[in-house]
Amino acid sequence: MEKMKRMKGLRIALLAAAVMLAVELVSGNFVVEENSLAVMSPESLKGTYRSAIGNFGVPKYGGTLSGVVIYPTVNMKGCGKFPHDHFRSNSGERPKFALIDRGDCYFATKVWNAQQAGAAAVLVVDNRDEDLITMNSPEEDPVASKYLPNISIPSALIIKKFGDKLKTALSNKELVAIKLDWREAMPHPDERVEYEFWTNSNDECGPKCDDQVEFVRNFKGVAQILERGGYTQFTPHYITWFCPQAFIESKQCKAQCINNGRYCAPDPELDFTRGYDGKQVVTENLRQLCVFKVANESLPRQPWKWWDYVTDFQIRCRMKDNRYGPECAEEVMKSLSIDVDAVRKCIGDPNADADNEILKHQQDVQVGEGVRGDVTILPTLVINQRQYRGKLDKTAVLKAICAGYLETTDPPICLSDTIETNECADNNGGCWERGSITACKDTFRGRVCECPLVHGVQFEGDGYTHCEAHGLGRCKVQNGGCWEETRLGVYHSACSDYHHHGCHCPLGFEGNASKVEGGCVDIDECARKLKCQCPDCKCTNTWGSYECECANDLLYFHEHDTCINRKSGQSKAAGWVVSLIVLAGLSVLGLGSYVVYKYRLRTYMDSEIRAIMAQYMPLDSQGEVQNHSHNGVREP
Known part of the structure; x- marks a missing residue:
């Protein structure tokens, strides 16, 4: 019996090795996601340096964080607890960043201990001369799993050479002030964010699976708001492996794979003798991909139904309740009005010795391309082709997505008080304003001073001190x-x-x-003697004009700024009327003469032209010209 157990364990180990080999064949390109680190003081270290974002905690995507660096005199590697409030800032002080050496314990343990002592951020100094690496989280450690979800500060790894310089400056009692900057850590090219969520339908893999289930439930509402509003393009993905050719006929591969070993998933309980098999997991993964495909291609498109299906499946079809499978899955689809037949057709035959285009595509896109690295661990979130670093938390992920929008194109959900601080609320962000019109535009990445467009009228200017309306209206x-x-x-x-x-x-x-x-x-025309200056005039200033009165019943003649006799004025007016009548008569007479002249000229010209043409050819007005002929033949 003991020998049989050893043989069974050997087969499992061989299969595990084979799966690891398959993973290596599928992957191999890991990209380190970076954020900027600027040293503000001392003068000798001023400049910008590289740092690698930790894959836990909460990076401040789209934002910055400034503080001073503290290097502990004991517990330099941060593997033990620090004294209470060792890194905590007093009121009015700048935040304190803990500088901790790499080695002897998990990266996450160091950051957790520093956070407990009040650190606002952690910089881990590499202990070897190498390029930047990503500080991963110890997902499989039962102790670490208790504090990992509670890490809420950002962390970054810096190279040894730079870390040594910081330590030297601190040992010389110099103030080391730095600014961590995540504004360019997430690409933000336009008004739509494209993101992928790499997950698994397995709900029996411990804390990691529990975190995925909780994230999907919590993030569902936000994801659907963004997708319905056209602010995002979401795509779900599932990691699949293949069984190496040498193991295709093994019992383990047959239990963990479909389509003759092409697409595999690990055993949910890591025990081949009980519970569900990997092939059931990979089949459900395929079903969830097909649910997304069918919903996305329906009319109208409803890609957000993936979130409804996955959430309901996790609640109603759990492995521990022995409900995980196609029967429960199709009940969920029917309740959500998802076309079951279309999903079945999409899944195809899992027993066929042929490629499945949906799963084959998953294996292809699992390999990194461009700035995106390979996807090798679950869960993985990719935003605008950059792998998200940090804990899988609703608010943290939403902030990362919001950092992916071009400035001033943020959806309203990214500008809520719980997500970011409205910089325009404080002194209008230092931008130009006039009444209710302002050049301050609040964005997730910070305020922008930009002259506004109001009711179709464009204001132009620098946005800070001046904006002016231009154009009609x-x-x-x-x-x-x-x-x-x-x-x-x-x-x-x-x-x-x-x-x-x-x-x-x-x-x-x-x-x-x-x-x-x-x-x-x-303008006081009277005081300045600009108007009404005739000897017999009396000037009275009015708002925007003036009044001029003449003495002795005289009439003020505005055009000439003078007073004239009223009767003379009337006679002059009559004279003007007569003149106008005579002028009008002359105009009519002249126009009539011109018309008569043109008519006679045309008649004369017509007669002259006809006379000239008559010399060369007969005209209709001339009568028939008699032709002499003999015997009916015209003479030549």
């Missing part, structure tokens, strides 16, 4: 920022659609025409 938007005033029912404005920009005081006013500085002031 600008006077309808806060009067174009120009002065305006009404007195005793009389309205005057310095904004005119005749001018596409700028403010200009109307006739009778002077000033800078601005709405907020100076505006327009009435």
Whole structure:
């Protein structure tokens, strides 16, 4: 019996080795995701350096974090607990970053111990001369699994040479201030984020599976809001392995694989003698991919139904309840109005000795391309072709997605108070504003000062100190920022659609025409002796104009700024009327003469032309020309 157990264990070990070999064949390119680190002081170290984002905790995607570096005098590797509040900042102080050496314990353990002592971030110094590596989390360690979900600070690995320089500066009692910058850690090319979630339908793999299940449930609502609004393009993926040719006929491969060893998944319980097999897991993985495909290709498209199906399947079809399988899965699909027949057709025959295009594609895209590395562990989140680093948490992942949008194109959910701080709420972000119109635009990555577009009118300027309305209709938007005033029912404005920009005081006013500085002031034509200066005139200034009265029943003649006899004025007016009538008569007579002249000229020209042409050919008006002929034959 003992010998049989040893043989069985050997076969399992061989299969494990074969699977590992298959994984290596599928993968091999791991990309280290980096963030920027800028040293602000001392002067000798000022500059920008590279650092690798830790694959746990919460990186501040899209943001920055500044602080001072502290290197402990004891427990330099951070494997033990630090004194209480050892790295905690006092009120008014800058955050403190713990500088810890690599070695002797898990990276995550170091960060957890520093966080417990109040550190705002952790920098781990490599203990060997090599390029940057990613600090991974010890997922399989039962002790680490208890504190991993609670790590809430960012961490980064720095190379040994740079770390030694920081230690030297600190030993010399110099203040080392740095800024960690994640603003460019996530690409943000446009107004839509594309992201992938690599997962597994297995719910019996311990804390890792529990975290995936919890994340899908918690993130479902956010994911569906983003997808329905067209803000994201989501794609689910599932890691699959293949069984090496030498093991295809083995009992283990037959239990863990479908399509004759082409697509495999590990045994859920890691025990081939009980429970579910890997082939049931890979079949359910395929079913979930087909649910997404069918929902995405339906009319109308409903790709977000994947989240509904997976969430309900995790609740209703758990392995521990012996409900994991096609019967329960199809009950879930029917309840969500997903086409069961279309999903079955998509799955095809798992027993066929042939490729399955859906699963073959999963193996192909598992291999990294461009800036995206290979996918080798679960779960993996890829956002805009960059692998997400950090814990699988709803808020942390949403912040990473929000960091992937081009500035000013953020969806509303990214601008909520729980996700980011509205910088425009504090002193308008230092941007230009006038009344309710502002150049400050709040974005997840920080405020942007950009002159606005209001009711179809574009404001132009630097966005910080100046914005001005341009184009037609600008006077309808806060009067174009120009002065305006009404007195005793009389309205005057310095904004005119005749001018596409700028403010200009109307006739009778002077000033800078601005709405907020100076505006327009009435010109006193009387005091300045600009109008009504005739000897018999009395000038009275009015708002925007003036009044001029003449003595002795004289009439003020505005055009010439003079007083004239009222009767003379009337006779002059009558003279003007007579003159206009005579002028009109002459105009009519001249026009008539011109018409008669043109008519006679044309008649004369016509007769001359006809006379000339008659010399060369007969005309219709001339009668028939008699032709002489003999015997009916015309003479030549």
